[in-house]
Amino acid sequence: MPDDKTPGPERAISQMEQHFGRYRARTIVDASFALDGGAMFGVVPRPLWGRVAAPDDRNRIALVTRLLYLEGENRRILVDTGLGDKWDDKRRDIFAVESQDGGVVAALERLGVEREQITDVVFTHLHFDHAAGTTYRDQDDELQLTFPAALHHVQARHWEWAFNPTLKDAGSFLVEDFSLLADSDRLRLLDGGGEIYPQLEVVPLDGHTPAMQGVRVGPRGDQALFVADLVPTSAHLRWPYIMGYDNEPLVTLAEKQHLLLPAAEDGTVLIFQHDPEIIAARLRSTDRGVEIAGTLDF
Numbered sequence: 621m622p623d624d625k626t627p628g629p630e631r632a633i634s635q636m637e638q639h640f641g642r643y644r645a646r647t648i649v650d651a652s653f654a655l656d657g658g659a660m661f662g663v664v665p666r667p668l669w670g671r672v673a674a675p676d677d678r679n680r681i682a683l684v685t686r687l688l689y690l691e692g693e694n695r696r697i698l699v700d701t702g703l704g705d706k707w708d709d710k711r712r713d714i715f716a717v718e719s720q721d722g723g724v725v726a727a728l729e730r731l732g733v734e735r736e737q738i739t740d741v742v743f744t745h746l747h748f749d750h751a752a753g754t755t756y757r758d759q760d761d762e763l764q765l766t767f768p769a770a771l772h773h774v775q776a777r778h779w780e781w782a783f784n785p786t787l788k789d790a791g792s793f794l795v796e797d798f799s800l801l802a803d804s805d806r807l808r809l810l811d812g813g814g815e816i817y818p819q820l821e822v823v824p825l826d827g828h829t830p831a832m833q834g835v836r837v838g839p840r841g842d843q844a845l846f847v848a849d850l851v852p853t854s855a856h857l858r859w860p861y862i863m864g865y866d867n868e869p870l871v872t873l874a875e876k877q878h879l880l881l882p883a884a885e886d887g888t889v890l891i892f893q894h895d896p897e898i899i900a901a902r903l904r905s906t907d908r909g910v911e912i913a914g915t916l917d918f
């Protein structure tokens with residue numbers, strides 16, 4: 621990838637913050653990484669997706685792990701924990717994992733927030749590019765929680781699945797990322813959607829993996845929507861651009877239409893978790909679906 625497309629350290633934290641109702645919001649880029657372009661775009665042929673995401677010599681496209689940090693209602697909330705640092709050389713090479721300026725903990729410190737002060741971690745799901753930063757290995761090689769005081773919220777159905785995935789998606793779960801939570805009082809299993817705090821709502825989604833959850837912040841009309849792997853990059857706004865990783869692509873398609881068409885109507889800000897360039901956008905509808913009406917940096 622050309623250098624000017626690589627998010628540099630100065631971009632690990634956005635310079636601006638946005639307010640959505642009762643919450644102040646920032647995005648944090650924990651790391652850059654790369655995944656197979658074909659797997660990222662499913663049935664879409666390379667001549668088409670290659671125009672929006674140029675692959676490297678191993679057919680990988682550049683991605684980031686973008687997290688959402690929220691302050692409000694006396695909570696300090698992190699949505700997902702990123703790629704963390706439990707990476708051996710082989711896997712680091714396969715996925716081109718590069719921590720951005722020290723990763724999420726360093727980024728929070730630059731915002732004046734210690735990792736012990738995080739009150740809540742809301743997991744969209746437990747795939748390693750969303751949950752690996754939940755634990756680290758200390759000097760004695762013991763696993764520890766990165767955010768030891770935080771209540772970790774995850775859908776109960778997804779929690780079950782993470783320990784018993786199918787062969788298709790078993791490679792996306794690393795039990796060492798979340799097993800510590802099982803025996804702790806830091807795990808909150810959610811049974812479906814709804815508000816977990818005022819103006820902070822989770823939305824279960826099943827196409828990518830069972831009971832992934834999107835996160836809605838703010839009141840209607842002044843809202844951001846963090847949809848994780850439902851729309852991982854801005855290229856995936858196009859209806860047929862659905863990842864080969866998804867367990868139920870037709871469910872993904874229906875969920876995209878169900879969430880994105882209303883978002884285009886009411887000005888909801890959509891956050892792209894894996895897009896290396898575009899952080900967030902408002903949408904407009906077209907005769908073929910939705911497209912970006914304007915981008916936001918926060």
Ligand SMILES: [Zn+2]
Nearest residue numbers: 745747828849
């Ligand atoms: Zn995923």
